Amino acid sequence: MSGAMVADGLTVRYGRTTALDACSFAIPERTIVALVGPNGAGKSTLLHCATGLVRASDGTITVLGGPAGDPTLPQVGFVAQDAPLYLDFTAAELLTMGARLNRRFDLAFCRERLAGLAIPLDRRVGRLSGGQRAQVALCLALAKRPGLLLLDEPLAALDPLARREFLSALMDAVAAEPMTVIMSSHLVTDLERVCDHVMVLRAGRVSLLGRTDELVETHRMLIGPPQRRRPRIAGVERIVSASRAQRQIQLLVRTSGDVLHPEWDQHDVSLEDVVLAYLAECPVEPLLELEGAGA
Amino acid sequence: MIGFYITAASAVPTYMQLVEQVRQALRLGRLEPGDRLPTVREVAAAVAINPNTVLKAYRELEHEGLVEGRAGQGTFVVRSLAGPPPQTLDALRADLEAWVSKARAAGLGPEHVKAVVDSTIGPLLEAEASA
Numbered sequence A: 001m002s003g004a005m006v007a008d009g010l011t012v013r014y015g016r017t018t019a020l021d022a023c024s025f026a027i028p029e030r031t032i033v034a035l036v037g038p039n040g041a042g043k044s045t046l047l048h049c050a051t052g053l054v055r056a057s058d059g060t061i062t063v064l065g066g067p068a069g070d071p072t073l074p075q076v077g078f079v080a081q082d083a084p085l086y087l088d089f090t091a092a093e094l095l096t097m098g099a100r101l102n103r104r105f106d107l108a109f110c111r112e113r114l115a116g117l118a119i120p121l122d123r124r125v126g127r128l129s130g131g132q133r134a135q136v137a138l139c140l141a142l143a144k145r146p147g148l149l150l151l152d153e154p155l156a157a158l159d160p161l162a163r164r165e166f167l168s169a170l171m172d173a174v175a176a177e178p179m180t181v182i183m184s185s186h187l188v189t190d191l192e193r194v195c196d197h198v199m200v201l202r203a204g205r206v207s208l209l210g211r212t213d214e215l216v217e218t219h220r221m222l223i224g225p226p227q228r229r230r231p232r233i234a235g236v237e238r239i240v241s242a243s244r245a246q247r248q249i250q251l252l253v254r255t256s257g258d259v260l261h262p263e264w265d266q267h268d269v270s271l272e273d274v275v276l277a278y279l280a281e282c283p284v285e286p287l288l289e290l291e292g293a294g295a
Numbered sequence B: 001m002i003g004f005y006i007t008a009a010s011a012v013p014t015y016m017q018l019v020e021q022v023r024q025a026l027r028l029g030r031l032e033p034g035d036r037l038p039t040v041r042e043v044a045a046a047v048a049i050n051p052n053t054v055l056k057a058y059r060e061l062e063h064e065g066l067v068e069g070r071a072g073q074g075t076f077v078v079r080s081l082a083g084p085p086p087q088t089l090d091a092l093r094a095d096l097e098a099w100v101s102k103a104r105a106a107g108l109g110p111e112h113v114k115a116v117v118d119s120t121i122g123p124l125l126e127a128e129a130s131a
Helices: A043-051 A091-101 A107-116 A130-142 A160-176 A212-218 A271-279 A284-294 B014-027 B040-047 B051-063 B086-105 B110-130
Strands: A005-014 A017-027 A032-036 A058-063 A076-079 A148-151 A180-185 A197-202 A205-211 A219-224 A236-245 A248-255 A265-268 B067-070 B074-077
Touching (some): A017 A197, A017 A205, A032 A043, A043 A148, A043 A180, A107 A130, A130 A160, A160 B051, A197 A271, A205 A271, A212 A219, A212 A271, A219 A271, B051 B067
Antiparallel strands (some): A005 A017, A005 A058, A197 A205, A236 A248
């Protein structure tokens, strides 16, 4: 398998805690991936693995065709959560540092970019706004001209305007020079307009990975009467999640073709609906038992 | 040059929203043959969307024969969707405005006005389409 990031049985344990549990997946190159999952699902661990900052306890992870870590690091840009920077440094000093510490670092690109964003180079980074700090951190990561850019919760600390400006700057960079971007968030809605792939992590496992347009097309919400047994519906490949309200149950399903069943009303779903269904821990059987017990 | 906007809550896919906005600009004469569309990078940065989404929209417009990509130069409008001249539209609009005032004077609320319009033009257009 080849791709921007490929994992095979990737497992990371911190003491007794398993942060990543036998993850296998391949993220194609030149995609923009929203990595979604609750706190503690393993998002940060996965991104750290891709840089080599965290070692696999078991299994392998490769990025851009080589092992994660030193051999591939020059091609990987990484901005950790909350865009940590040396706050006493000016932007200009951070650029100098970046140029000294990296094998590949495009200083002219950085200066031009920060000037375009009207970010003063001579001000201490600690005195810039949160949005400006995020832009400086992004710029430092882009200066490596990475083939793979990893952003851990890049929008979490930003206000709505700064979020839009950050995504705008990021899309400008991607349009100028194709690269793979993997960015994490609690919420897929934050990233929906920019991502073309979604990966959902839940409790250290990959519960979903796919193209956003295909995911929306192949999932449906079905609403029908309560069931005594797991319903079998033609065209339904898998029931992802179920919920019950009074006299009806709702099933979010992955389809394998046209769903034909007079008992079920069909509705289109949004990307958020799909992601929430894969995030929700609500297997179908208990719901049906509950229905039986309550009747 | 036209600007784009994206409604995140819309059920219409993002690329289709772009396609529809170009079509609408062509219908209203805001875009004419020979005009250049903004570059993919310009749109991606301005609206903060995936560049591939913009590419997909431009490909769809090309497929419809409305625009044409020219290597190294950009994407250009090649066909117009403009309807009748503005004077004609203005005259028609004035007639409709007169009718709406009459309907309001007769005591119809906004919803009622729309209902009468819809129930009148719906069957007329349908009959025309099937003729």
